[in-house]
Amino acid sequence: MSQVLLKQFTMPGPKGSGWQLLPFDLRNPGRLHKLKSTRACGWAENFVAFDSTSAEELWCNVERRIPAAFSAVHAGTPFADPLHVAALRDLVVLHYVRSHHYRDVHTDAFERTRTGLVGELISRFPEQLRREALLETGLHLSGPPSLGAFAERLIEQSSVVRDHKSGKLFRTSIEDTFYKMRAMASTWRLEVLTPETGQFLIGDNPAVTMSVKGSTTTYGMAFGDAQTLVLPIDPRHMLALGPENVVSTVPRTLVDRLNTVQVHAADRYVYMHPRSGLEAFAERAAQQQPAGDRTT
Incomplete structure (x- = not known):
């Protein structure tokens, strides 16, 4: 999560902090939850482990445009400059791709594909597997278990699996997905939601x-199946992709629903302004989520 975004939820701490x-x-x-700096929050170690320079340049290209766009939001003029709207849309897309959720989806999809490929090799190319195994190992393989083990060995040696283990595949995936989603999001407008209370x-x-x-x-559905994609940007503003550019004041009931989604979608942490008073809300929302449920 970007530092420029987290800072919007901060206030000056004790002297010198x-x-x-x-x-x-x-x-x-x-547990007792203590105040922390933004640098101690929202990070994941080695999120992009392979040649992260290009990914970091992508993040920076988006984030350097955000302070001016945030100033426009705070001034009540988020749509005065089309460049600000584009920057805010990019920020939403960036945080969708650069997330624990996207990394988990990517990893799960890779593992399902690898498992399916083993079965496909056994069913479609059993004779070729037997010949290759004989050449490499001198063994005559017969049943599916032995063929499956050899197929897994071949897949494990492939360049795709090596790229997955090094992190190269994930880096290229998030970069490609960002550009594809940005193109899709460019056809949407931007809603700026402000709480009536809370x-x-x-x-x-x-x-x-x-x-x-x-x-x-x-x-948590695929982007193409969703009605909207939302991103809180400070305690008083949330961005949502929608059919028109509009600033809307939303009632407390909707604020609570949107906050509940943030809690349920989180990997481990939610962050709040120190004077928000939302600790008890976050605890209740976490306790109310059935395992595996994606509805609120």
């Missing part, structure tokens, strides 16, 4: 796809 916010650990909700908090998977039907909110 700089700007701080309150991280809430959803795995340990009853404040927004932000999770460590902050850009969340959502669909709302009546009193049911579903989240």
